[in-house]
């Protein structure tokens with residue numbers, strides 16, 4: 001069912017000469033959803049996002065927002081806003097002026113645009129630093145200013161291109177929590193491009209996995225992780241084994257593989273301690289099978305490389321792959 005402010009991609013295609021960067025994509029991003037566009041380098045994520053934003057022209061197909069074709073409108077008239085990876089703040093403007101800039105371009109008077117900028121800075125917890133220049137801010141603070149600057153135009157869809165990639169791992173986890181909170185508070189859609197599986201699983205209401213210019217699978221984070229449709233998705237999401245059995249190819253979650261005395265006879269090849277669990281890789285014929293074993297369970301009966309081991313799983317946990 002369609003709701004107002006759904007964003008729809010219809011046969012969306014982008015060609016650069018002989019390269020097809022995005023190939024005939026059809027998808028509806030439901031209003032008020034946190035979407036992560038996930039995929040390996042070069043799969044077409046950023047091109048898709050830039051076409052939605054209007055920073056890249058469309059070769060074929062169209063982009064509809066709330067039923068209206070926005071694919072030929074200039075970026076500022078689309079109802080979308082983009083936050084760039086590099087933040088792209090103006091170095092000579094204060095934080096407040098950076099946030100108010102697009103409103104100035106629209107001819108909004110100073111009192112009104114400063115009020116709007118201050119409201120957005122308060123939303124991202126940066127009100128106290130409104131007078132500073134970008135160079136006087138940390139990376140995380142610059143990122144919040146960039147976010148306030150994108151949100152000040154009151155977009156119906158916020159587009160984020162690898163927004164966390166410049167942050168250190170600790171800050172990345174904190175800021176991603178803030179992004180999610182902000183999206184819930186504002187109730188608009190966020191479309192967030194990432195190549196981090198963990199990031200997508202942590203944030204997204206809907207994960208859209210791209211590969212080779214097409215959407216390979218889309219669904220809730222649990223659906224995509226729990227029921228990958230293809231070998232590519234199973235391998236790319238990680239945490240799965242891909243094994244051939246009885247003429248079929250199956251995904252089997254590594255945390256569903258048990259080390260047992262009976263079962264499929266294998267030989268342990270690598271043991272990695274990971275804190276809360278131990279990653280045990282074994283050779284089952286020519287196939288490497290990963291088992292993620294809870295720490296206490298592993299140390300109750302520890303294994304070493306070269307040990308014979310039985311691999312067991314519940315048949316119901318095997319998930320047949322389509323390709």
Ligand SMILES: Nc1ncnc2c1ncn2[C@@H]1O[C@H](COP(=O)(O)OP(=O)(O)OP(=O)(O)O)[C@@H](O)[C@H]1O
Nearest residue numbers: 016019020021040041042043044045046047048195
């Ligand atoms: N301006 C351009 N001219 C020619 N080819 C381009 C251009 N921009 C992107 N491409 C090509 O289009 C394909 C998709 O690129 P895109 O940047 O969308 O990938 P991506 O999934 O965002 O990758 P990354 O994670 O590395 O940013 C790639 O093969 C890329 O080389």
